[in-house]
Amino acid sequence: MNLPEVTYPQETKDRVRNLLVQEARRTPKRKRKWLALPVVIAVAGTALAGTTAAGVYTANAPVNDKRGIRCYYRADLTTTYPVKANPKVIMPPYITTGNFLPGFDAKNNPNPGDPDAGMQQISDPVNQCGRNWDLGMMNPQGITDDLIPPGFVQTKPTADPSKSSANGMPSDKYGNPLSGPAGPNKLIGHYVPQLTACVLDNSVAVIPGGPEICAHLGIPSLEK
Incomplete structure (x- = not known):
């Protein structure tokens, strides 16, 4: 870029x-x-x-609308990734994450032109993307395998007594069920790198790296 x-x-x-x-x-x-x-x-x-x-x-810059957070796979703003099963489908360098407002009816969306309609403002973008890393969502097709330190051992999910899933089963600290029809939830405890919130295109971009990574990429850090 x-x-x-x-x-x-x-x-x-x-x-x-x-x-x-x-x-x-x-x-x-x-x-x-x-x-x-x-x-x-x-x-x-x-x-x-x-x-x-x-x-x-x-550099520091504010972002007023924090409903849709970009979680980047790497400290790289431009590289895209073809899907192995269908090379014509291209993954962007990030996934967008957010939380829907409770009870939001997508079929009766009053703002159909707003891609983030019905989404909550995210108060902690780094934690939001950290959860995606923890769940294993940030390593599709092994594209971030090289970021995982040698000898890293995936941790086992730990129940949080204050949380439970819809069926009353124990959940982890994020509210994800520890077990289900397919057995124990294996998408918890994946490697989570150090993450930093930057600003790109007036959106929050959470990127793997320390506090210097935003300046290294030539973009502002998110103003706290």
Whole structure:
């Protein structure tokens, strides 16, 4: 993905513009030649807006609508994946996740033009996508096998006494049944990498990686 293709909120654009103007107006001080490179790197970082006390530029952007959260398979915003059973079907680099409002009637949707109609606002996008990783949904066709550390052992589901499924059977901490017609639920306890909430196309994008991953990809971090 080219940086010009990334959509930033207007507030972030204004902040970037102000930082660039301030940087240009500064009176340059005499520096030894070996210090020139770090200065150039720091100035280039203004493209990501905002500063810290250490002089490292970072970016934060808000997202008002958090009903549909993008969970990315990898720290890669563009790679798509053909479905092995039908190569003509292409999986995007993420899945979209969300929670429906209790009692929502999709057949009588008052906002049919809204793809997220009937969905709840997600207060913790990282936990929302972490659940998908835990359930094994983020490794279709083994495309994220290389992210799993050697020696990783899938944990066994643990019942949460405060939760139960519709039939009264014990559930895990997310409310998923520990057993069913097919036996124990094997889609719990999968590897969950470190995840970070970023902003892309005015949507929350939860991406595998530490706090630096958003800047590495050239997109803002989600403003808390």
